[in-house]
Amino acid sequence: MRILLVFRAIPINLPHGPRRAYKNMQQSPPSASSSRIPLPGSGQLPLLLAMLVLLVTLVATYTAWSSARRTAQAQLQETFDYRTRDMVYSISRRMAVYEQVLRGARGYLRGTVEIDRRDWEEYYRVLRLDQSFPGLEALGIASIIPPGRLAAHEAAVRREGFPDYAVQWTGPGPATSAITHIEPFGGRNLRAFGFDMFSEPVRRAAMERARDTGQAALSGKVVLVQEGAAAQQPGVLMYLPVYRAGQLTGTVDQRRAAIVGWVYAPFRMSDLMQGLGGAHSTDLDIEIHDGEAQGDATLLYRSGDASAAGRARPARLTASSQILPGGRTWTVTMRSSPALEASLDTTRPLLVAVTGVSLSILLSFVVWLLASERRRALQLAQAMTLELRQSHDQVASERQRIGVILENAPDAFLALDRQGRITDWNAQATRLFGWSAHEAIGRDAAQLLPEQRRAHFCTGFAAFAAGGRCAMLGAPTELEVLDRHGRAIPVELTVAGLPIGDGFGATAFVRDITQRKEAEAREQRRQQRLDEARQALLRSQKLEAVGKLTGGVAHDFNNILHIISANVQLMLRADNTDNPKRKRLLSILDAVERGSKLAGQLLAFARRQPLHPTVVNVAELLERMDSLVLRAAGDSITVERTAPPDLWPTLVDPNQLENVLLNLVINARDAIGKGTDGNGRITLALGNATVGEGEGGEGGDLAPGDYVTVAVTDTGHGMPPDVAERAFEPFFTTKPEGKGTGLGLSMAHGFARQSGGDIRLESEPGTGTTVTIYLPRHLATAQVTAGHGAATPHS
Incomplete structure (x- = not known):
């Protein structure tokens, strides 16, 4: 964390009149005619003039003292506000870092x-x-x-070398847990080994x-x-x-079913707050509730x-803030400490007051002397001139020091006049x-x-120069x-107002x-x-779960269809006459065939269909399919x-590959065809690709290789995007009812995965869609077959 220290210089413009008067006095001594001042007839007039000057200068001194005091208090308030904001941020940041430690530990558990x-x-x-x-x-x-595994759990841990291990609880709870791992495993932490935190209400909540x-x-x-104790x-x-690996956690019920335990960290509050605030930790008295x-x-x-004892002392400044570490509200109350309040600049107001009173008395005395005797007044004036000159030299030295500081500041500094120059x-x-x-x-x-x-x-800036108000003042x-x-x-810009005459400039x-x-x-x-x-991982897990369910259902459904088909065929052999009953049996057999094809499509998605892989050159296979692809695409589309x-x-099943490619073309x-005129272009691009380590895509399902x-x-x-995410789900289709089964892309997905590859879909509304199939390269020397066979389109 970088802290910007802003030193603001307040220019003090001293008039040049006293210096010129001093030079004039040295160059031209007073004449004899001017060495005497005619005094009024009343002897009380010099005293009245001195009292009047004293009153006016004391009023000016009080005004300067009040301004210096308000400035010192404002600086203390700014320092306190900065310390409180920094402390609240440090607490929140430390808790956020510890939360990340737990997330890293959970990731390690897998x-x-x-x-x-x-x-x-x-x-x-290691950490x-x-x-x-x-x-x-x-x-x-x-x-x-x-439930029911408590004794077995204790026995298992005792066999690991902890003969006295037993689960400790504070009272009966809705479930049983135990601290099974804790590091460092020694000292005070041994008391927590085996403790059932779920039995204690605060921890359980x-x-x-x-x-x-x-x-x-x-x-x-x-x-x-x-x-x-x-x-x-x-x-x-x-x-x-x-949560247990591989289980869904999208809803509360799913998370409750998937929970296997917690990774946790205990904190002692005094140790947790140690070191916060750094060198300025003593500036605040802190309470956390x-x-x-x-x-x-x-x-x-x-x-x-x-x-x-410290709370009995009324603090000059107080502040309160609320933070939410781990979803729980903490109220942080901060008070200015004696150390911070001791930094209040009381020297400058005191110096202004002492100097003002001294100058007031001195000026009053000078006026009295001037009214009573000019010679003595001239001597005092010379002494005052010398003092003013020394003061002017001190101001010039201070200006030079501030200039050196600003010139060597790590941040760029600039000042603007009222016109923004x-x-x-x-x-x-x-x-x-x-x-x-x-x-x-x-x-x-x-x-x-x-x-x-x-x-x-x-x-x-024009509005700021006139009124001195700007939203950028103070905060970066x-x-x-x-x-x-x-x-x-x-x-990052930090702006401060600079009074200039009756307007404002800026630093x-x-x-x-x-x-x-x-870095951000x-x-x-x-x-x-x-x-x-x-x-990508969630989508892959979803398709994997749906594939397992679909494969099981399709397999059982296919077995039932085999039984129905066998019985219908036996009935057809027994009855060779041409009657309405035979037509119904033929209709049943036709429906069984369609159901068998549907089951085959589902098994293809579930990666459980029987494949007969051979070495295939895909380019030659596409040449053999050329006429079939053209008929499927239609006359108005260029292939x-x-x-x-x-x-x-x-190395793939050529018949299944033909079927997949034909489905993708359809x-x-x-x-x-959903466009205005149905004209368009379909491109079938073949290529060689090498996938390196860590380049398997979003899901990481593609193994490195050729x-x-x-x-x-x-x-x-x-x-x-929402449609593209569901494109590989079975029975999901955007076509009108009766125009497709929603199994085309599902079959392609299952075929690619079962063949050792993968399938990717890239689509953007208004620009088209690209479906890419990755098939593993065959390195064994064998005769390459283009593949042939009937391909059945599915949409």
Whole structure:
């Protein structure tokens, strides 16, 4: 975390009159005629003049003192606000990081809690969780013990070398769990080994919430099992559910059925808060309460300076905020500590007051002397002139010091006058924008912005220069600026107002955040690829489940059809007469044949159809199918074929491949036919492809190796994403009723997978669809067969 320290210089413009008067006094001594001042007749007039001057200067001193005091209080308030925001962010960030630790542990488990203890110990040791994550008391696994398996579970653990192992519970619960793995396995953590957290209401509420939502859940205030009888401190636990691999978790009931345990981490609050705030941790007195109510029952943490004696002292500044770690509300109350309040600048107001009072008395005395004796007044005036000159030199030195600081600041600094022109420019600004200080000073600041933002900037800055109000004041703002070559640079801008006469100018610190933006973009792309991989995995699991169900049903249905067919054929042999009953039997036999074909299609999707693979050259197979493909496509559609001369052979069932290709051509024809005129183009492109490690696509189902690709591309209407996701599901079709069975792409999917390859679909509404089949390359030397046989189209 980078902290920007902004030093704001307040210019002090001293009039040059005293210095000129001092020079004039040295150059021209007073004449004898002017050495005497005629005094009024009354001796009380000098005293009245001195009292009047004293009154006026004391009023001015009080005004300056009040302004300095308000400025010091405002600076203290700004520091307190920054510390509180940083503390709340640090707590939220630390809890988010620990949640990621649990997610990494769940990913390591891969859907099971049955893991070797040495593997779990090695995982904890390699991550060095005890050194890198303060407050993380342990990392453990809570396993669910099925009903009736408690004794067997205890016996199994005892056989692993823990003869005294027994499940501990605080009372009967709806289910039984046990802490079966915990690292580091020693010290206080041994007290938690075998503890049934599900039997304790507070822990059970968090475990049930994690189980039902699938997200991390934080418990309420508890005393950890690891704590001894003395010096107990409040603690919390964070749970993340572990679902059985391969089971659906889309609904609450599915998640409850799939749960096998939890990966969890206990936290001692005092250890968890250790190190937060860094060097400024003593600036705040902190209390953290569980929930919105505040009291000793909900108190999770109280810093050492927030003790009872400390709370008796009224804090100058207080703030409260709520955060939601693990879906649970924490109320964080922060007060300014004595250390922070001691940083309040009381020296400057005191200096202003002492200096003002001293100058008031001195000026009053001077007026009295001037009224009483001019010579003594001239001597005092000379002394005052010398003092003012020294003060002016001090101000010049201070200006030089501030200039050195700004010139060497890590961020670009610039100042603008009321017209929006640049008046100050440091070295970092030259490195960022490319203009030297000589070239930049006097330039309109709107030239640093993109063209489309300049008019808005000019309008907004004119309003700010008049009233001093702007939404960008104080808080950093992200935007883009241009360097002298027109290159856009993402920056973080911190703006402060600068009073100039009866209007306002501005000062700004500009930080280049190009690297941060690039890191955020990389993280966003990584998350997008991760989400795409998850979606592909879900689709693959869905098709796998549907395929298993479909294969079983189709197999049983096919057996029933064989029985019906055999009986009908026996009845036909027994009755050779031509009568209505025989026609009905023939109709039944025809229906059985259609049902058998339907069962074959379902078995093809389920990858359970009988295949007769031979070595096939797909290019020669397409040449043999040319007339059949043209008839299937129709006269109004152009069919194009492309193939490389060195196309690899593949080992597949040629008849099934012909059937799949013909179905894809018919689907492409129907997609084109939904247009306005039915004209279009179908391209059958063959090719060789090599899939490397990690290039198996979103689902990762394609093993590395060489493949022959068959891509069928149409110029039809295309598919929206929701339709494309369901395209391979059996009986799903976008065609009108009676125009298709919805098994064409399902058969193609099952055939490709059963042949050792895969099938991919790419579609975009308005541009068409491409279906690509990957068939494994055949490396054995054998006679290549083009394949032939009757192909039955299915849509």
